[in-house]
Amino acid sequence: MLVLITYDVATSSAGGTKRLRRVAKKCLDHGQRVQHSVFECVCDAATLAQLKIDLRNIIDEEQDSLRFYILGKNYRQKIEHFGVKESYDVEGTLMF
Amino acid sequence: MLVLITYDVATSSAGGTKRLRRVAKKCLDHGQRVQHSVFECVCDAATLAQLKIDLRNIIDEEQDSLRFYILGKNYRQKIEHFGVKESYDVEGTLMF
Numbered sequence: 369m370l371v372l373i374t375y376d377v378a379t380s381s382a383g384g385t386k387r388l389r390r391v392a393k394k395c396l397d398h399g400q401r402v403q404h405s406v407f408e409c410v411c412d413a414a415t416l417a418q419l420k421i422d423l424r425n426i427i428d429e430e431q432d433s434l435r436f437y438i439l440g441k442n443y444r445q446k447i448e449h450f451g452v453k454e455s456y457d458v459e460g461t462l463m464f
Numbered sequence: 465m466l467v468l469i470t471y472d473v474a475t476s477s478a479g480g481t482k483r484l485r486r487v488a489k490k491c492l493d494h495g496q497r498v499q500h501s502v503f504e505c506v507c508d509a510a511t512l513a514q515l516k517i518d519l520r521n522i523i524d525e526e527q528d529s530l531r532f533y534i535l536g537k538n539y540r541q542k543i544e545h546f547g548v549k550e551s552y553d554v555e556g557t558l559m560f
Contacts, residue, residue: 372533374470376499376547403472403529406502420546429547433499437468437535438542446534450516451472451525 370399370443371416373407373423376433383428390426391434394419402449466495466539467512469503469519472529479524486522487530490515498545 373395379385392401398419399409411419420436427434439446469491475481488497494515495505507515516532523530535542 372468374499374502376502402531403470406470406472406531420544424546427547431548433545433547433549435498435502435546436544437533439533439535448516448532449529450520450531451523451529452527453529 369411369413369416369441370439371409371411371419372437372439373409374435374437375405375407375423375427377405377427378431381431384431387426387428387432391423394422394426465507465509465512465537466535467505467507467515468533468535469505470531470533471501471503471519471523473501473523474527477527480527483522483524483528487519490518490522 375388375391377384377388377391379388388405391405392407395401395407395409398411398415399407401407409416409419416436423434471484471487473480473484473487475484484501487501488503491497491503491505494507494511495503497503505512505515512532519530
């Protein structure tokens with residue numbers, strides 16, 4: 369199934385940029401980075417459960433916000449994109 | 465149905481902050497801002513079609529990225545949140 373993960377982190381805060389980089393790296397084990405702090409991961413229920421644990425260990429729950437959206441198996445027709453198609457590497461740098 | 469809208473905008477670019485504010489204002493007509501550039505809107509197909517037109521008129525498709533995810537009607541069990549529960553006003557300011 370596809371799981372959308374959105375991560376709101378204050379990158380201006382101490383460690384924020386590092387946390388975003390670590391979240392990105394973990395998500396990229398299972399999918400792709402589609403926006404600066406939006407990730408699409410393909411995983412089964414067991415992998416998702418572990419991913420939640422791993423990400424919650426990375427983020428600062430006092431400062432950051434992390435949301436999971438289950439898009440299921442038939443997700444292709446549920447997604448629409450407009451504007452630039454960017455690819456991010458794990459560091460968050462734009463790659464053209 | 466619930467539609468998730470994620471907006472990647474370079475707020476450091478000329479006009480980026482203004483575009484984000486305008487996107488937020490438009491989305492808030494139909495739902496809530498759950499993260500800095502993530503919006504959950506409840507609308508029917510016709511409203512969604514108009515919302516897409518309106519948002520595409522606001523964003524800069526040469527610079528920005530806008531994604532729509534259709535979460536359907538039974539969305540409550542598809543969403544999970546961790547970390548801070550923030551409320552944003554339309555200006556993007558944190559409200560506690």
